[in-house]
Amino acid sequence: MADKDYYQLLGVDRKATKEEIKKAYKKLAMKFHPDRAPEDKKKEYEEKFKEISVAASVLGDDKKRSQYDQFGNAAFSDAGGGSASGFEGYDFSDIMSQFRSGSFGNFDDVFDQLFGGNGQSRRGSRSARGSDLLQEIEITLEDVAKGKKELLQLNKLEHCPACQGRGATKFDSCQHCHGSGYLKRTQRTAFGLFQQTGPCPYCQGRGELPQDSCSSCGGEGVLRKKKKLEVQIPPGVEAGMRLRLAQEGEVGSGGGPAGDLYIHILVKEHPVFTRRGDDIEITVPISFTQAVLGDDIEVPTISGQAQLKIPAGTSSETIFRMRGQGLPSLHDSGKGDQMVKVRIEVPSKLTKKQIELIKELHEENPSKNFFARWFG
Ligand SMILES: [Zn+2]
Ligand SMILES: [Zn+2]
Structure with a gap:
């Protein structure tokens, strides 16, 4: 036993997962169970069964496996007295009896026991809810x-x-x-x-x-x-x-x-719309003349376009509510609104004629000192 490679014994790769080791062991444990041995091979099967059980008990336990990978069989031969049957902590007769008579149904119990599981027998209550x-x-x-x-x-x-x-x-x-x-x-x-x-x-x-x-x-x-x-x-x-x-x-x-x-x-964040509950917020630029004279403008909505009336004399940052243009409610048949904030754009480049006109407007309506009534 001492010189046999545990990975080879189980016929698994050195990088095998715990699941693969478990599978390999299960297959071999069923094959070499002493109860299944022909009369003249009882001893041979029993020895083989112990070997694979020891191999599985080491490779199935993360800590023991890493020790084994580092030090090989030497990591365990002392503790186990050098022989498979003397391997500490494992009562093979118990493991074998649990495998007895073709009763491989409780393999997980045996395996947990062998691999240092929590020791709780799950017999009789082996059904478990699947993972979420x-x-x-x-x-x-x-x-x-x-x-x-x-x-x-x-x-x-x-x-x-x-x-x-x-x-x-x-x-x-x-x-x-x-x-x-x-x-x-x-x-x-x-x-x-x-x-x-x-x-x-x-x-x-x-x-x-x-x-x-x-x-x-x-x-x-x-x-x-x-x-x-x-x-x-x-x-x-x-x-x-x-x-x-x-x-x-x-x-x-x-x-x-x-x-x-x-x-x-x-x-995902939307480039134009901001969500607030079932309402949608959007900022729309309008021109100075649209704000002063009023206009009907096209405003994008989450489902297309809609008309919005800008009344004459609208200030910048005014918010208009477009009813039912928001998001559907998750809880009832209602819909949120779209809140449109208008922002007056001040042109930075004007033609000569535009400048003339604005100057004229300024003469008509010279700016008052807004704070005059407080500061005289
Ligand atoms: Zn199947
Ligand atoms: Zn039964």
């Missing part, structure tokens, strides 16, 4: 006004189609509970022995046991797959909002419910 996913979508203010269909490209865990998420293709009735999924157990308590009926720990109450391991997913029942999903972003969404698409996250394990998909909305 978060996806960011950046949209424009025009998209906010109209709503948008967005095609998302997701890469998420899905049920393996080859085994319909069951992790195996062949199942046999569980011989522990005779297919019922329930088992009577005798429990020893301070008050004596009790008979208790509970879900069968060998088949997790399913009544059947896998007889092989699905080759597509390595028995995990799930695969990471690319998936397209069309999402309808409702009109009126606000930046920073999160839309929740129930059950569009990753699939759960052991028949657990899928997680949710959250869409985080980002809204």
